[in-house]
Amino acid sequence: MTEFPQGSGRREGRRSAVACALIGAAVMAAVDEIVFHQVLGWHHFYDRSTPAVGLLSDGLLHTAELLALVAGFFLYADLRRRRALSPGHAWAGFLLGVGGFQLFDGVVDHKLLRVHQVRYGVDLAPYDWAWNAFGAVVFLAGCGLAVRARRRTRRGGRV
Structure with missing residues (x-):
């Protein structure tokens, strides 16, 4: 990977x-x-054990999400402080993060690892399609914004 000078x-x-x-x-x-975990009560992060373990797994997920949020905002604040934030790339990244999480959860957690399902006691197909379609649409929108931001950067335009 090529290293670029600070601020490029x-x-x-x-x-x-x-x-x-x-x-x-x-x-x-x-x-x-x-x-889905708290308001609707459809599932916990890990449903293949007792309700207490499910609640514990939700707490660990909450801890991880808060740590990621804080870390992301520290990185964001540093870019803003140095006036180095690229808004086009930032929006692309945000949508890629949202869609990527949704797809990972829907494909890996729900189907491959089976740690939980979207909902229990119902036909899963509509829920799975909606869950993964939402993730795919948002992820593809992020890809589109990323391509546009990269093209603008290469042309020397404002991103």
Whole structure:
């Protein structure tokens, strides 16, 4: 990997995307936990044990999401302080983080590892399709914004 000098547009674009992807993944984890784990009570992060273990797993997920959110905002604040934030890359990263978390949860957690399902006692197909389709649409929107931001950076335009 080529190293770029401090303040170069390409490196700061990547840092902007990474910082906001971390924020996006943390926000989606929080939405998942608040809405589906707590408000609706459809599942816990880990449902293959006792309710106490499920609650503990939710607490560990909450801890991880808060740490990711804080770390992402520290990175974001550093970019803002140095006036090195690339808004186009940042928005792309945010959407990639949201969609990436949703897809990872839907494919890996729900289907491959089976640590939990979206909901129990119902036909899972509509829930799985909606869950993963939402993640895919947001992830693809992030990919589109990333391509646009990269093109603008290469042309020397404002991103």
